[in-house]
Amino acid sequence: MKNQRFGVGQPVRRTEDVRFLTGAGGYLDDLPFEAVRHMAVLRSPVAHGRIRSISTEAATIEGVDLIYTFADIRGRLSPITSTMPLVQSDGTPFLQAGLPHLADDMVRFVGQPIAVVVAADPHLAQDAVEQIEVDIEERPALVDPMSAMTSPPIHPDVPHNRLYDWEMGDLAGADEALARADHVVRSEVTNQRIAVNAIEPRGIIATYDAETGWEVWVGNQGVHAAKRGLIADLAAHADRVRVHAPDIGGGFGMKLMNHPEYGLAALAAQDLGLPVKWIATRSEGFLSDVQARDLRTVAEAGFDRRGRLKGLRWSSVSNMGAYTSNAGMGVHTSFSANLIGGVYDVAHVHHRVQGVLTTTPPTDAYRGAGRPEVLHVMERLMSQAAQELGLDQVEIRRRNLIQPEQIPYRTQGDITFDALDALGTLERAAELADVDGFGSRPGLRGLGVAYYFERTGGIPVEHTRFTLTPDGQLEIAIGTQSTGQGHETVWAQVAHDALGLPFDAIRVLPGDTANLPGGGGTAGSRSGIQASRVLQIASQEMIRIARDIAGEMLEVAATDITFDPDTSAFTVVGTDRRVGLAEGASHAGGLTSESDVSDAVTTTPNGCHIAEVEIDPETGQVTLQRYSIADDFGRILNPMIVAGQVHGGVVQGIGQVLGEQVLWDPETGQPLNGSFMDYVMPRADDVPAFELVFNEVGTPSNPFGVKGCGEAGSVAAIPAVANAIHDALHRAGAGDVTPPYTANRIWSALQEGTSRGIDS
Secondary structure, eight states: OOOGGGSTTSOOOOTHHHHHHTTOOOBGGGOOOTTOEEEEEEEOSSSSEEEEEEEOGGGOOTTEEEEEOHHHHTTTSOOBOOOOOOBOTTSOBOOOOOBOSSOSSEEOSTTOEEEEEEESSHHHHHHHHTTOEEEEEEOOOOOOHHHHTTSOOSSTTSGGGEEEEEEEEOHHHHHHHHHHOSEEEEEEEEEEEEOOOOSSOOEEEEEEETTTEEEEEEOOSOHHHHHHHHHHHHTOOGGGEEEEEOBOSOOTTGGGSOOHHHHHHHHHHHHHTSOEEEEOOHHHHHHHSOBEEEEEEEEEEEEOTTOOEEEEEEEEEEEEESSOOSSHHHHTTTTTGGGTTTTBOOSEEEEEEEEEEOSSOOBOOOTTTTHHHHHHHHHHHHHHHHHHHTOOHHHHHHTTBOOGGGOSEEOTTSOEESSOOHHHHHHHHHHHTTGGGGGGSOSEEEEEEEEEEOOBOOOOOEEEEEEEOTTSOEEEEESOOOSSSOHHHHHHHHHHHHHOOOGGGEEEOOEETTTOSOOOOSOTTOHHHHHHHHHHHHHHHHHHHHHHHHHHHHTSOGGGEEEETTTTEEEETTSSOEEEHHHHHHHHTOEEEEEEEOSOOOBOOEEEEEEEEEEOTTTOOEEEEEEEEEEEOBSOSOHHHHHHHHHHHHHHHHHHHHTOOOOBOTTTOOBSOOSTTTSOOOOGGGSOOEEEEEOOOOOTTSTTOBOOOTTHHHHHHHHHHHHHHHHHHHHTTOOOOOSSOOHHHHHHHHHHHHHTTOOO
8 A cells, every 4th residue: 555655745765875875885986897997098287289299108018908099099989079059149050179089189178188098907007197208389378268269269260269159138128228227237247167076986887799889887967868979979870889877976967978088988998898997086077077167247237216127238258168068058058048137027138148268178067057157147136236226135136026926927038937936935035044133143244145046857858667577566767867866766756656556666777778768867957857757657657558457357347447546456446346556567477668758848946045144354254154045846756855955056056155166377277276185165064054945836837846956056055155245245345256255355355345444
């Protein structure tokens, strides 16, 4: 009989945690392979230069099986390029700057792969890499995207180092709105470059069989995405590549993207006829993983005398790094630029975005994929406007939020809010944060309000296959891939709710392209939306198939039978005669059902986050004293897991605001903080206990009314904490500070305020 404790909406503890906490997780580096060979990578020691020569003679030592330079793979591996078919403002396609798997005649960022060595022992492979001699003629490094646009091109076919010039909205309308505005707020907002730093580094194990092709195990957010990347790399037929994904220790977008090491390992496995394994070191992650953010925006907002928003005009520059990664050119354009305006009723907007090449690692999607950057700008404008207009941060939002009677509301960025209670959510957050009592709390404090929204869903294709074995065990294959989100628990809850099978008899299978024809993977907060839909359809299909079998067993017409998920049984109408679903599977020798969805269902999760900080005037140290959250994710499938997702996202956002930033020497392009010793990651004692409430406003766009939740915390936390710090600095008479808001930068701003005669 169905146990309500495990159904949809219940705070079921994650079943996978027992495996992880007892050391029984099966991560990539844990997988056993016989006769495996290990790959090591020689990476560029300079940011920009022409390769004069490469000598591998000294690296050809006993135990080394294979050495590749570009000459060895020429024509065998295709460069990694953008997969985004986007068009510039003038109607021409975005330009491309494909990344070769090994540097050809040029290197364009420190860490770019130049050669690889495969050997029987990982230490031997690394020793051999260090024996390779490379002569590079250095050229000027470019780490600043603003100066890059007026510098010689690093790719000859990309003039001015500009890959695209893109815009959305109505420039004439925005110009007119700002010209007529009673007050115009102008803000320059930086979203600095950050490194992803998943707890498990990237890696791959590749095998090759002449008859069947490649079989690989890779730490990836979607096995079908990894398969597509390898097919493109190797110019292979789809039937020749099979991809598995074991347990994954964090992804955040970076592990959905193709990287050179994957194709190189697969090619080496083909040439050697042996398994080839590559696991990145943490230092390699800093040098070679796609990085994130790096957007600079000059934003203007026009308001009337009542503080009502009338128009927005923004101009942004995105640092793409040295090459075009898979989805990188979409991050600050089609993924997010049209979120301009936020959850506010504004009629005239325009956003211009330029994508620029520099001699730094490529950038791509990272938790939020552009939405944190855009909402950071929007919410910074709103809080700055409140300050300049003499309103408090809650009130200015009250006056501008989309009203209930306006739903459904279509924004100027062509996003539809079909279920929204923004005012109610704002008030719940303000009450939770005790905004009214803020002024009585001691110390140099600041309050930061941010009302965010997300556009989630996307990547339309999703598949699942249910297999109910004769002994009553349900196995679920699905195209999403957990990287820590708790899919094994929540997907089992959805199936348990629909089919009534015992919760502990439901198992979600690891990722494997052989199980399904396709799958969208886990990205863009899509999994809860698309998986819940496809799981529900597969459940109904299994009930349909099993009803016919139950009819045979009960010797009645299928139309005379009903299914009750509370008992997981088929019953003859008007009688007590019944057959359990598991009994039907046993009778039939097992049951299988499949389903897919191929339409993009987007949703608009939203909420209000309020941060309260205290600054030590003597040191500049920022301490988060309170953090209050009211989120609307529609119907909650598992509140415990959703709360965990929110907490994790908030901490990542806080990390960006308070300390994270990739730095390079501006002259040489050398990274200055490529380890955890000097790259500031958030720690547990950097954050207070979170106060969280849900305002569940279900969307009609999908059967469960679910809105995505995985990235929301990072979208909201950045502007909430940034606004709190700016509020405190304003109260102290100090000027603006560029993020990250380190103690030194805050202290310097306070001293400048003091030197102007203002008591800090």
